[in-house]
Amino acid sequence: MTTKTAHAADDDKRSFLKCFDRLKRELIEDERRDNQVKIAIDWIEEMISYNVPHGKLNRGIAVMDGVRALNAYCSEELMWKAMVCGWGIEWLQAYFLVADDIMDESITRRGQPCWYRQPHVKMNAINDGILLEMQIYKILKRHVGTGDPAYAHLLELFHEVTYQTASGQLIDLITAPIGVVDLTKYTEEAYMRIVTYKTAFYTFYLPAAAAMRLSGVEDENAYKVANDICVKLGQFFQIQDDYLDCYGDPAVIGKIGTDIKDNKCGWLVVQALKKCSAEQREIIEENYGKDDAECEKKIKALYRELDLEKLYLEYEEKSYKELTEIMENQTALPKELFSSMLAKIYKRTK
Secondary structure (H helix, E strand, C coil): CCCCCHHHHHHHHHHHHHHHHHHHHHHHHHHHHCCCCHHHHHHHHHHHHHHCCCCCCHHHHHHHHHHHHHCCCCCHHHHHHHHHHHHHHHHHHHHHHHHHHHHHCCCEECCEECHHHCCCCCCHHHHHHHHHHHHHHHHHHHHCCCCCCHHHHHHHHHHHHHHHHHHHHHHHHHHCCCCCCCHHHCCHHHHHHHHHHHHHHHHHHHHHHHHHHHCCCCCHHHHHHHHHHHHHHHHHHHHHHHHHHHHCCHHHHCCCCCCCCCCCCCHHHHHHHHHCCHHHHHHHHHHCCCCCHHHHHHHHHHHHHCCHHHHHHHHHHHHHHHHHHHHHHCCCCCCHHHHHHHHHHCCCCC
8 A cells, every 4th residue: 555645644534533523422422321410421521522632643543554554455344443443542542641641740731731730620630541541441342342353352452552551651650750860770771661661562563453453363473573563663753752852842742841850761861871971961960850941951951062963863764764674574464554654753743
């Protein structure tokens, strides 16, 4: 399959958003049938609408792309199930972000205040995250169902990837807790473990493996190949994210970067620690992880001094070339299963 035209991509997005409207409506109707009180129904509807549909939707639409890459013909039923699984991933993403924003004390998300920062929400957002996760399984049961051989595999897949992501988040939190700076923990090994588990599995492997399960792929080697490629895609994506947190325009990326003040074990600080002199290391020790605008400016000035932007751009080109070669040289799966993912993130600005 050639790269989709912008028109075809727009069509996919419109179909995908129509699917969301139906799924949300069904969840609200479930609450009404269960005699849920009106204030709770209204809350759930607002919570879903605020948190689920406003991202780039790349993860969810990747399931549609994957199903097309794996099948010469896609029935309406198969494509519907692909959209449902795609929204399952977007619901999972919403759950992760609601929780992540609380833990990171973030300010904005997707161009609007974080859900927990809404005056009427606050720490109620913790329970909302649980609701978002459980809604995934209501959606999958209704629209994939126990009669589909893929159903049990999909349940296991979502559970496993949720666990992997939470494990990555744990390492992220305990490696670099807010306000406690221990630069000895900021190693390449720790960083790659965090990004692989926190980002790669749910962002890339979950969409690819969901498409494979819906398409009836049973070869375990194919899943290993997909896992290996998707891990590399995820590492590439998260390193981009770390770069954009510092160098991206908040108006474009939809959030204010907080990695420096939040003491994140990010790609930029790991690279800075590898390149810096003893004097420059002191600047990092004195200013990194401080909730202070002047401290943040000093770290960014040091990054410019170390020319980390150039280092990132070199990494980006090298990684893109390596990923392209890996995709083309493997024979277990159509390269289009992965190339559409890479095309969406290469040179991204948000």
